[in-house]
Amino acid sequence: MNSADSTLQASSGRPLGFLRRYLFSTDHKIIGLQYFFLALVAVTVAIILSLLMRFHLVWPAAHLPFTSGGIMTPEQYLALVTMHGSIMVFFVLNTAPQSAFGNYFLPLQIGAPDMAFPRLNMLSFWLTLAAFLVMLSAFFVPAGAPISGWTAYPPLSGINDATGPGEGLGQSLWLVGILIFGVGSLLGSINFISTTIDLRAPGLTLMRMPLTVWAWFVTAILSLLAFAVLFAGGILLMLDRVAGTSFFLPAGLVVSGELEMHGGGSPLLWQHLFWFFGHPEVYIAILPGMGVVSHVLANFSRKPVFGYRAMVLALGTIGFLGFTLWGHHMFVSGMNPYSSLVFSFLTLSIGVPSAVKTFNWLGTLWGGKLQFPAPMLFAVGFVSFFVTGGLSGIFLAQPTLDTELHATYYVVAHFHIVMGVAAIFGIFAATYYWFPKMFGRKMNEALGKLHFWLTFAGAYSIFLPMHFVGIAGGVRRYADSTGAMYLAALQPLHLFMTIAAFSTAAAQLIFFYNFFASLNRGKPVSANPWNATTLEWATTWPPAHGNFAGQFPSVHRGPYEYSVPGASEDFLPQHLPEDASAPHDGEQNHAN
Amino acid sequence: MPTSMTARSAKRGSAGNYGFFGDDHGTGGASQRVYVTGMIIALGGILMFFMALTSAWVVRRGLMAPDWESVRWPAILWLDTLILAASSVTLARSRHCLAAGHSEEYRQWWGVTTILGLLFLAGQLSAWRQMSNAGLSLASNPASSFFYVFTAAHGLHILGGIAALLLVAFHSPRHLAPATASRVVALYWHFLGAIWVLIFALLIVEG
Ligand code: HEM
Ligand SMILES: [Cu+2]
Numbered sequence: 001m002n003s004a005d006s007t008l009q010a011s012s013g014r015p016l017g018f019l020r021r022y023l024f025s026t027d028h029k030i031i032g033l034q035y036f037f038l039a040l041v042a043v044t045v046a047i048i049l050s051l052l053m054r055f056h057l058v059w060p061a062a063h064l065p066f067t068s069g070g071i072m073t074p075e076q077y078l079a080l081v082t083m084h085g086s087i088m089v090f091f092v093l094n095t096a097p098q099s100a101f102g103n104y105f106l107p108l109q110i111g112a113p114d115m116a117f118p119r120l121n122m123l124s125f126w127l128t129l130a131a132f133l134v135m136l137s138a139f140f141v142p143a144g145a146p147i148s149g150w151t152a153y154p155p156l157s158g159i160n161d162a163t164g165p166g167e168g169l170g171q172s173l174w175l176v177g178i179l180i181f182g183v184g185s186l187l188g189s190i191n192f193i194s195t196t197i198d199l200r201a202p203g204l205t206l207m208r209m210p211l212t213v214w215a216w217f218v219t220a221i222l223s224l225l226a227f228a229v230l231f232a233g234g235i236l237l238m239l240d241r242v243a244g245t246s247f248f249l250p251a252g253l254v255v256s257g258e259l260e261m262h263g264g265g266s267p268l269l270w271q272h273l274f275w276f277f278g279h280p281e282v283y284i285a286i287l288p289g290m291g292v293v294s295h296v297l298a299n300f301s302r303k304p305v306f307g308y309r310a311m312v313l314a315l316g317t318i319g320f321l322g323f324t325l326w327g328h329h330m331f332v333s334g335m336n337p338y339s340s341l342v343f344s345f346l347t348l349s350i351g352v353p354s355a356v357k358t359f360n361w362l363g364t365l366w367g368g369k370l371q372f373p374a375p376m377l378f379a380v381g382f383v384s385f386f387v388t389g390g391l392s393g394i395f396l397a398q399p400t401l402d403t404e405l406h407a408t409y410y411v412v413a414h415f416h417i418v419m420g421v422a423a424i425f426g427i428f429a430a431t432y433y434w435f436p437k438m439f440g441r442k443m444n445e446a447l448g449k450l451h452f453w454l455t456f457a458g459a460y461s462i463f464l465p466m467h468f469v470g471i472a473g474g475v476r477r478y479a480d481s482t483g484a485m486y487l488a489a490l491q492p493l494h495l496f497m498t499i500a501a502f503s504t505a506a507a508q509l510i511f512f513y514n515f516f517a518s519l520n521r522g523k524p525v526s527a528n529p530w531n532a533t534t535l536e537w538a539t540t541w542p543p544a545h546g547n548f549a550g551q552f553p554s555v556h557r558g559p560y561e562y563s564v565p566g567a568s569e570d571f572l573p574q575h576l577p578e579d580a581s582a583p584h585d586g587e588q589n590h591a592n
Numbered sequence: 593m594p595t596s597m598t599a600r601s602a603k604r605g606s607a608g609n610y611g612f613f614g615d616d617h618g619t620g621g622a623s624q625r626v627y628v629t630g631m632i633i634a635l636g637g638i639l640m641f642f643m644a645l646t647s648a649w650v651v652r653r654g655l656m657a658p659d660w661e662s663v664r665w666p667a668i669l670w671l672d673t674l675i676l677a678a679s680s681v682t683l684a685r686s687r688h689c690l691a692a693g694h695s696e697e698y699r700q701w702w703g704v705t706t707i708l709g710l711l712f713l714a715g716q717l718s719a720w721r722q723m724s725n726a727g728l729s730l731a732s733n734p735a736s737s738f739f740y741v742f743t744a745a746h747g748l749h750i751l752g753g754i755a756a757l758l759l760v761a762f763h764s765p766r767h768l769a770p771a772t773a774s775r776v777v778a779l780y781w782h783f784l785g786a787i788w789v790l791i792f793a794l795l796i797v798e799g
Contacts, residue, residue: 189637198626228639228640233648244730245730246731263657263733264658265734266652272651
């Protein structure tokens, strides 16, 4: 481990070469960008996989170039399901909101020169990249990628290719990828937590931290505790696969007509370990987005966040409760109904802090001088999707209803809206909002708005009808539902969703174009283009290695002092001294 | 050893003198404190890892599956437990000497701790050998599976601890003050001792 002061040495010494600067950098900002671009590659891959699935669902007999004999087999479909889900969850929804933006902006927002352990930070990124490559390589081994889903339930995942193609080497690679990813996440969260605790600028008390920092902090704690459990479970699963142990594999198991030589293990044990990780994991994906949304809503309502303390408390409560209710994923596993009842109550109770967040977002908007640039639109969109997805969660949280809905598209609709779309709207809000800080220019507004409306309408078009498919009994993970009559009746809805999916994916090309074109051709902006209050705007663009060019800010007030009565402008930056009735330096430290 | 252990707590501007409770330790406090914080956080993760394995053990045992066979654990585990406990005592002794400024004794006790750590590992290896001589391998039955998983996971952590002990002794990172280095290592080492007690208790109660 290496403390942040090596950073300063690096910045004072000779200029670093290209490799040290962009590839093996220990600068949190470069590492943040590395994570960001990794997520961009990952999301592209995962979207393509999902389009293949949507295509196959509607035209199951169509010939595709890469499949054997031209027609996609059910197993190949399941391989797509598995890889799409795993890549999205781990390399997009964990990587972009927390690792990318958290790395870039947490040290800036707390006035620190870097993360607490810069070299460890670099290691975290390289482990994450390695994990991605290892997992992806499962596609290229002879029997292909695993078919057991992102949850990898044994026995299917616990034996070998006797249980299906991809369950040999492919599943092992997947598992190794997850284990490497876990180590990267654990190291990353140690860094996030230590940095937040120890490297805050003078005057930056806990209750003056921006809500983004709170969100990254709580998320890091969740990651630390959750990934440690997944890691343990993953090792046991690996041993079942390769060393002949029987942690998860039951006795008397017959696979493809052959009796497996395993003892009396328990597949449910895996489910418990997995979901003890898995439920916090969904909050790891969404909490950073919640932080960004609070931050952005305040900025563009020109108002303080409504109920700051309640927001902090709600983050903590959601984080804590998130560890107590994993059983709601297992209602149909045959658990004792009394256990179901407890898990159901705990699940419903998480609606309370979620509602606190939602109402406080609305309260922040209420009576504000609203502006609607692209980041604000995406932040409001986030709230919309979060509410929609939370509502379907309440139905799933009832064991009786879940018995009907569990294996259907209803669950797919629920989690895509709340975890997929909402979290990605958080990522978009963050990208449009912080692009000027990261690249010194603004993204194009008109294109941003177009991107928003197409994506907003598109995402609802894909996932709202999906609820009806689920309620009608449309089964999740079936490669072809044209064979059964009651499912075949749902095909028109599937066609609609597929068209919506292709259109929404096409709309993302606008984003990609806007992003890359704006890198060089976007409108150059001042150091604080949104007239914001927090410390990331108190430094120049680009922030030098070491962030504040040796002049570290100290903090004199809370994070969201917008429209303070009697102040000369409608925002009071955190680093502005108390007695500053004099004009402040919000506009002075332009970079170029 | 530690001539390389000069106290060099670098100052880093005004950043980072603000701890969890807002206490300001003044000059360079944070740059040293952050190592201690980092270690405590890391221990939280390691604790969760062992707790997950522990609950897996308790659940698997509770299934009362017919394949569970109670195992007679090698007696050397008792001796090993004593060795690890002793190493915690010598480490505490060493840190005491450091605080009192007796650097010669500090180095001696530090060395003794390292040797005890190595002895512990040797003892664990011989326990493995006795197990396998008795025909109990990783896959023989769930009790032996858990035994190997736990001892391997814990042993690897101990190995890391020994590496840290040696590193501090011979090549301490220069931005790490000796007091900090020894505190961080001690936190880790005592923690692993406690984890071993937990594992050993499990072996006896649940084995
Ligand atoms: C009021 C809030 C929420 C409630 C009551 C709720 C409830 C549930 C329940 C009961 C299930 C299990 C359904 C089943 O498998 O039969 C579920 C699945 C899921 N939820 Fe939620 N949820 C809520 C919010 C969220 C949030 C905020 C996220 C993510 C950011 C999320 C992500 C997921 C995911 C990913 C799954 C499915 C995992 C899988 O089976 O692959 N949920 N939810
Ligand atoms: Cu859940």
